[in-house]
Amino acid sequence: MERFVLRGNSGCDLSVIESNGELIVKKKSRDESYNDRLYRQYIKQKNFASAVFSRTETYGFTVEDGRASFTMEYLNGMTMAEALRTMELSHIPVLGNVMMSVIPPDICRCEDANSAFRAKLASLEADQRMRDFPVSDAFARLRGFDWSWASGSPCHGDLTFENMILKDGQVYLIDFLDSFYDSWAIDVAKMLQDADLGWHYRYEGVLNNNLAIRLLCLKESMLAAIGERPAGQQIFETVYHTLLLNVLRIIPYCMDAVTKDWIDRQIIYLVHVLDKTEERSS
Ligand SMILES: Nc1ncnc2c1ncn2[C@@H]1O[C@H](COP(=O)(O)OP(=O)(O)OP(=O)(O)O)[C@@H](O)[C@H]1O
Numbered sequence: 663m664e665r666f667v668l669r670g671n672s673g674c675d676l677s678v679i680e681s682n683g684e685l686i687v688k689k690k691s692r693d694e695s696y697n698d699r700l701y702r703q704y705i706k707q708k709n710f711a712s713a714v715f716s717r718t719e720t721y722g723f724t725v726e727d728g729r730a731s732f733t734m735e736y737l738n739g740m741t742m743a744e745a746l747r748t749m750e751l752s753h754i755p756v757l758g759n760v761m762m763s764v765i766p767p768d769i770c771r772c773e774d775a776n777s778a779f780r781a782k783l784a785s786l787e788a789d790q791r792m793r794d795f796p797v798s799d800a801f802a803r804l805r806g807f808d809w810s811w812a813s814g815s816p817c818h819g820d821l822t823f824e825n826m827i828l829k830d831g832q833v834y835l836i837d838f839l840d841s842f843y844d845s846w847a848i849d850v851a852k853m854l855q856d857a858d859l860g861w862h863y864r865y866e867g868v869l870n871n872n873l874a875i876r877l878l879c880l881k882e883s884m885l886a887a888i889g890e891r892p893a894g895q896q897i898f899e900t901v902y903h904t905l906l907l908n909v910l911r912i913i914p915y916c917m918d919a920v921t922k923d924w925i926d927r928q929i930i931y932l933v934h935v936l937d938k939t940e941e942r943s944s
Pocket residue numbers: 668669670671672673674676687689718734735736737738739741824825827836837
C-alpha cells in the first residue's frame with residue numbers, strides 16, 4: 663500500500679509503501695533508458711561496506727512493464743542538508759572528522775587515477791556547452807594537474823548532503839552513483855561542494871546566519887582533518903582540483919540562471935584558491 667511519495671531530481675518515482683507492517687522505499691526508473699543506471703546504483707548500494715557510514719538495506723530488484731525498480735529500507739530521519747540548519751554547533755567538528763575518515767589511512771600514488779581523470783577532462787573540454795562559461799583558466803589548471811594521489815578506493819560517487827540521511831546519530835547513504843572512477847577524492851570533493859560551495863543551498867541567496875556558521879564550521883573541521891594527514895597538502899590539492907572538475911561537470915546539465923551564476927562564481931573562487939595554494943608552496 664502506497665503511503666506517500668518522496669521527491670528527487672533524477673525523474674525516478676520514489677514512493678514509501680507499507681509492507682508487512684514496515685515502511686519501505688520503492689525507487690522506480692523514469693523509463694527504460696534509466697534501467698541500467700538504476701541497476702548499477704542498486705548493486706553499489708547493496709555491496710556498500712564502510713567503517714564510517716551505515717548501510718541502507720536494499721531488498722529486491724525487479725523489472726515490470728519495462729521499468730526497473732528496487733526496494734530499500736525507509737529511513738525515518740533527516741537529510742544532512744536539512745539537519746545542518748539546526749544541528750548543535752558543538753557536534754559539527756566531530757561530524758567533519760567522521761566525514762574525512764572516508765580518506766583511507768594509507769593513501770599512496772596511483773597512475774590509474776591520471777588516465778581516468780584526464781579522459782574525463784578531455785571529454786568535458788570537447789563539450790560545446792562549455793563556451794558560455796569562464797572555463798579557460800580552470801581547464802588550464804586541471805590539464806596540468808597530477809591526479810595520482812586520487813588513489814582508487816570504495817566510494818559512493820555522489821555524496822551530496824541530500825544523499826546522506828541522519829538517523830539516531832548515524833549517517834546512512836542513499837542514491838549511489840556509478841561514477842567514472844571510484845576514489846575517496848570524489849566523495850570528499852562532493853561533500854565540500856555543499857560545505858564550502860553551498861551547492862544544495864544555491865537558490866536561497868544570502869544564507870541564513872545559523873546555516874552559514876554551521877557550514878563554515880563544518881568546512882573548517884573537514885580541512886583541519888585533512889591538514890592532520892601526513893599527505894595533507896596533496897590531499898587538499900587533489901580534492902580542490904576534483905571540486906573544480908565537479909563544477910565544470912555540472913555545466914552540461916545547467917538549466918537555470920541561478921545555477922549558471924553559481925557555477926561562474928565557483929570557478930573564479932576555486933581557481934583563486936588553487937592559485938593561492940600554488941603561490942604558498944612555491
Ligand atoms: N530510503 C530512504 N529513506 C528515507 N528517505 C529517502 C530514502 N530514499 C530517498 N529518500 C528521500 O528522497 C530524496 C530523493 O531520493 P534519491 O536521492 O534517491 O532520488 P533521486 O531522484 O536519485 O534524486 P537526485 O537526483 O535529486 O539525487 C532523498 O534526498 C531523501 O530525502
